[in-house]
Amino acid sequence: MRLRTLLSDVRVTQNLHFLLGNYKYDPLPSPACIRLLEIIPSADKRIVQCFLKPFELDTAPSFQALSYTWGSPALPISRATSASSRTRRLQASSTLPSFSNSDDIGLQHFQQEPEYNGRTRRHSIICNGRVMQVTANLKDALQMLANPVAPRKSVIPPRYYWVDALCVNQENILERNDQVARMAEIFKRARSVVVWLGKEDEYTADALTTVERISEIAEEEWPLIPYTSFYEPARAPHYDRLNLTYHNWLGFIALINRPWFKRAWVVQEIALSKSAFIVCGSRAVEWEKLSKTLSFIKSTKFYHHLHTEKLKHIKALRRNPGIYKRLLRSKLHVGVGPLYLDATRLKISTIDQSGTQERNQMPPLRMLLDTHRFSKSSDPRDKIYAFLGLADRRMAPFRSQPNALTPNYNLSVQEVYTDAARVLLTSYRNLSLLSHVEDPSSRRVPNLPSWVPDYSIDLDPYPLRYRGPSFWKASGNLVWEPNVFGLGNGELDVQGYRLDVIDHTSVLVGESExxxxxxxxxxxxxxxxxxxxxxxxxxxxxxxxxxxxxxxxxxxxxxxxxxxxxxxxxxxxxxxxxxxxxxxxxxWSSTDEFQPHHxxxxxxxxxxxxxxxxxxxxxxxxxxxxxxxxxxxxxxxxxxxxxxxxxxxxxxxxxxxxxxKRRRLFKTRGGYLGTGARSLREGDEVWILHGAGVPFVLRPQENGNYRLLGEAFVYGVMHGEMQGLALPRRHITIE
Structure with missing residues (x-):
């Protein structure tokens, strides 16, 4: 009672630590333990009171897991963004972590971010009678858990929750390594997962209207809805059942572009959940309805239309954009990210329902890393670690290297990425991974070997092998012979043939006025x-x-x-x-009069x-x-x-x-025409490497080694034709 009275008199929550003291973690009793969060209802909804309690995971009580984003959950173009706030962001950008000034990137570079991104722990909650600092979004999520919204109101709320930022001592690296390695098991054990997208905005109602109406359409009717009916609904008899306006679709675009959908960890959190609810402010919807909406969009290929760059030209929206005037200028779209996220969940869910015999047939790690390359993480090492729990341990690379790639936050980003590339190359014993190396101009992590993908950034464009059904084998049946010792030193030894030297290149769009x-x-x-x-x-x-x-x-x-x-x-x-x-x-001018320019x-x-x-x-x-x-x-x-x-x-x-706009056309001295990395230039060399499906562009170095620029398509040599050229085979090193 005395504590409650004291708290009610405190108006500024950041002063609570002077009254109660700061929370300090006790060590977990055993490696098999986890902490669970018990939220205590409070008459004052502004105050979050809770307890952290340790339990053996195998005997832990029923709990729900929270999936959320540590940073700001809101769409970046919210109405709160003003000129002054943009100015503050530009001023704060000078304090952002600079990859180019550090040889060793650690966690500290990604947790000391400016306050505007919402990751700063500035808000107080009461945990075990002590003060704990949390981010604004997490406090909002905890308040939501303490006061469930429909449809969660119809479900008896659990007593316990698992929330990563609170249940894991983030400052204890050893504990963090251990708990991250067990996250997959934790989410499998959870009764359900609550997805917190953040507070609702002016677009949320339209977004959920879209989800509700699409989820009511029977799947067998999807093929009857023509691709063009998005713009001409009157010509599609089944489309009118959706009764969706362009404003509804724009609301969905806004929702699906919230930061949560881009987080790396949510793939595991959703894929392994028994069931999931999406909560946005005071509104909630079952994940299955969103899943059906995404499947519908994929089946009808409506994601081609769901781009503000296309929608802004629709006459009805030009006349009446309503609340979407700013959104239509944002260049947002429904990308493949949410589609792949749900596809991964559906794949694993199907396996689960087929019986215990196939329970562990998860996707291979390589597929997960490639498919979810778009995802984001505040700690770039999590672009690898977030997918370890989903990967099938019976497939490469774990089949031959069972102890590979265990979470270790004492390693630098460079070490984690290089180790991942080395493990994948040696386990698959081919060079297809090199197609996932981005253009040198896009790389953020410094001092990575040129053959190691920088997983901290998107891969754009995607590898050529995703273009279609073609299975290119530029090197024919020639096999790569790995040098494990060289890989350990950051050098990739390869065998191959120099096809030709580039002598002319094209100009890319945007490189000329x-x-x-x-x-x-x-x-x-x-x-x-x-x-x-x-x-x-x-x-x-x-x-x-x-x-x-x-x-x-x-x-x-x-x-x-x-x-x-x-x-x-x-x-x-x-x-x-x-x-x-x-x-x-x-x-010819289209603004003043129809007159030719001089x-x-x-x-x-x-x-x-x-x-x-x-x-x-x-x-x-x-x-x-x-x-x-x-x-x-x-x-x-x-x-x-x-x-x-x-x-x-x-x-x-x-x-x-x-x-x-992302690959450059080139011609070689011998008359071949091809496309390759936008950073390529005259004098770069085109190579056919053993164990590679496509050619690669390499840049010779003064020491006789090479650096990788990226993959290439060269017309006429994509199916082993070079074996008839009698070119000399060479051994080279890519550094």
Whole structure:
């Protein structure tokens, strides 16, 4: 009673520690123990009172686990963001951890972040009669657990909860190592998982309306909803059952872009849960409904439409954006991250229901690391550790190295990433991991060997092997012979053949003020090709420059067909026509009056399409005469109002997936055309490495070693054709 009276008189919670003292952790009684949190109801909902108690995990009472984000849970574009707050963020950015100034990155670099990101523990709760500091979002979550919302009100709330920030002594590295290694078991034991997305905002109602309505549609009806019905619902008889507005969809985009969905740890927390509830402010929904919504979006491919860059052009939203005016300028979309998150849960849930015999058939670690590369973690080491508990221990790398990659927060980020790469390379005994190394310009962690992926960042673009059904084997059946000793020293010894040296490269979009510069450089590369194109396989194919160009730009894949069907070339001609129209009309003003600018485009960098087409033989489908006929047909259909460029959307998608703005076109001295890392330059070398499915671009160093720039697609040498070239085999070291 005296404590309650004392607390009621305290208005500033940060002064509580002067009255009660700070909480101090007692050591866990045994390695098999965990702590569970008991929340005590309080008349004053602003005050959180709780107890931490140790239990043996095997005999622990029923508990729920909390899944949340340590930092701010809100969408970054919330209405609270103002000019002054943005200024404070810019000023605070000078205190952010700088990877370039540290050789050894440890946890401290990621926990001492500026206050604006919400990770600072500034809020007090009462734990075991002492004061414990927590983040604002965690305090909100604890208050929610103490006062359940529907549909959780219909479930008898448990007495105990497991919350990582409180139940694990984060300052004790040995305890942290042990508890992190046991998190998978903890979440399997939990009765259910409560997902706390943070307080609701102005978009939450629309978001949950979308989830509720989609979850009511029977799965067998999904194929009856056409892809285009998103924009033309009147033409889809089943779509009207959704009764969703564009505002509802925008609300869903806002919800799915909350930081929680990007956390690395939530994959394990959701995948292993027996059941889960999503709570946002005072609203709650079962995870199964969100799961069904995500499956629907994936099945109908509506995620292609759910991008603010596309939605902002819809007439109805231009006229009445409502509360979504700022959101429409945010470039947010429903990415693959939430889809992969739910797919992982569904895969593991299916296994669980099939019987105890297949209970441990989890995904392999390599698949988890590749699939969830998009995820974020405040401690970059968790990009590896967060997936260890989900991985099948009977598969690589644990089948041959059972004690590999145990959580150890005494190791630096460089050590953890290098060790992970070494273990995966030696267990799979091929070089496919090298395709997951990002462009050098994107790397954040310094002093990583160039062959080690920087898992702290997204991989963009994704590896070429994800393009489609093609199984490339550039090295044929040649096998990589690993040097385990060299790997231990950060050096990757490889065997292979130097295919050629790069002598010309393209300009990427954004590298020139002139919008036509990129395509102009691409056309020049095509014009510089000597015919016949190199034919190491001695096939009867004799492609012209235009065909080599579009097959290289698409990695010879169209709509998951390999090689791309011939009609892709016809689409490419239409694409050229659209580019011509766009660039020729660019000089004309669309704001003041329809008057030409004085200087249209720099003719020196205007794409020489005409010259390229003139070089095609008369029998070529890409010759200038056929181009003119197609132009006439297109202009006539434009006048008749029957022309539609919708067919080019798939081709544009193929360009984007093949590399788009993120891979650079190059030509080699021997006349090969290919695409590779945007950091490549003249003088870099193209190699076919044993045990690799695709070629790689390497940069020679003064000491005779090489550094990896990234994978490449080289037209004509993707299926072991180089074995007929009689190139000398070499042993080299990538550092």
């Amino acid at each position: 002139d919008p036509s510069a990129s395509w102009a450089s691409i056309v020049k590369l095509a014009l510089s090709l000597e015919l016949p194109y190199p034919n190491p396989s001695n096939s009867r194919k004799n492609p012209g420059r235009v065909e080599v160009l579009w097959r290289t730009l698409t990695t010879d894949i169209y709509n998951k067909q390999y090689p791309a069907p011939l009609h892709t070339g016809s689409l490419f001609i239409d694409y050229i026509l659209n580019l011509q129209i766009r660039y020729r009309l660019t000089p 200087s249209p485009l720099s003719e020196s960098i205007y794409p020489e399409w005409r010259t390229l087409l003139q070089l095609e033989p008369p029998e070529s489908p890409y010759c200038l005469e056929n181009y003119r006929e197609r132009l006439t047909t297109m202009v006539e259909s434009m006048f008749n109002g029957t022309y539609s460029a919708i067919g080019l959307a798939q081709l544009q998608h193929e360009f984007d997936q093949s590399g788009g």
